Amino acid sequence: MADLESAAAHKRPAASAGLACNPNEPGQDSRDDSSSDDEALTATYDNGIELIKDRVSQLSWEDMKRLVAGMLKAMGYCARVTPRGPDGGRDVIASPDALGLESPRIVAEVKHREGAMGAPAVRSFIGGLRAGDRGLCGSAGGFTKEGRYEADRANVPVRLLDLDSFVRHYVEVYDKADDEARSILPLTRIWWPA
Numbered sequence: 175m176a177d178l179e180s181a182a183a184h185k186r187p188a189a190s191a192g193l194a195c196n197p198n199e200p201g202q203d204s205r206d207d208s209s210s211d212d213e214a215l216t217a218t219y220d221n222g223i224e225l226i227k228d229r230v231s232q233l234s235w236e237d238m239k240r241l242v243a244g245m246l247k248a249m250g251y252c253a254r255v256t257p258r259g260p261d262g263g264r265d266v267i268a269s270p271d272a273l274g275l276e277s278p279r280i281v282a283e284v285k286h287r288e289g290a291m292g293a294p295a296v297r298s299f300i301g302g303l304r305a306g307d308r309g310l311c312g313s314a315g316g317f318t319k320e321g322r323y324e325a326d327r328a329n330v331p332v333r334l335l336d337l338d339s340f341v342r343h344y345v346e347v348y349d350k351a352d353d354e355a356r357s358i359l360p361l362t363r364i365w366w367p368a
Contacts, residue, residue, distance in 0.1 A: 222364070226341045229359060231314060237358050238286040239265045241344070242312055244355025246280065248347035253280075264302065266310075282310040293320035300328045309333065312340055 233241065239255045246253040246268040253268035266282035267274060283299045285291050291313040303309050309332035311317075311325070316336040325332040335343065344351075348361050 218364070223338070223341055223345070226345065226359070226361065227337050230337060230341060233286070233358065235284070235286045238312075238314070239284045241355055241358050242266050242282055242284050242310075242340075243268070244351050244358065245340075245344050245347060246282070246310075247352055248350040248355065251280065277306055278308045279306060280308045280310050282312065285311075285313040285315065287313075288315045290316045290318045291321050292318045293324045296321040296324040296332075296334075300324065300330060300332060303330045303332075305330075310335065313337075314340075 230238070230241075243253040243255050243266045246266065251268035251270060252272045252274070253266055255266055256264050264281050265284045266280075268280040268282070270276045270278070281303055285295070291311070296311060296317070299311055300309060307330060309325075309328070309330055311332060312335040314337045317325075317334050322334060325334050344359070345361070348356075
């Protein structure tokens with residue numbers, strides 16, 4: 175809200191000071207206004223992403239798994255969280271059909287910790303994937319350069335999501351998310367003049 179109020183206050187002084195607001199008058203450049211709006215909008219959006227990342231960081235590991243499943247459901251998959259216990263890196267399993275028989279089947283591992291996920295952990299996750307699986311590895315702490323290299327060279331398609339990319343994906347599909355996902359991480363849309 176502070177960013178919105180600041181942006182609104184930034185425009186008021188020019189109008190109240192009696193300055194020309196007609197873009198056709200000399201000395202006025204309409205591109206300045208639109209670029210200012212774009213900068214304010216980008217700054218506000220990025221600030222929102224940072225606030226959402228802070229909230230996600232405070233979630234428990236169980237809630238994070240449920241949130242990843244909720245994101246996959248919002249993307250059109252049937253997703254389920256696997257039960258606690260030794261799961262071989264299979265925290266969430268998603269498929270286009272409810273039975274899990276259709277491809278592509280997505281197997282997700284969720285690491286909700288501060289440290290970056292390294293090559294051995296990524297390699298272990300990839301080794302647990304079966305033929306026809308697609309891997310999704312989410313790590314709130316990000317990935318080391320070597321961990322990213324392991325994912326790039328894998329024989330199975332693997333997508334790595336750090337905290338920033340996860341939040342951006344979640345924001346994109348939030349309108350389609352179910353009540354369970356929305357209850358874990360509720361968001362409010364802020365409208366901005368175009």
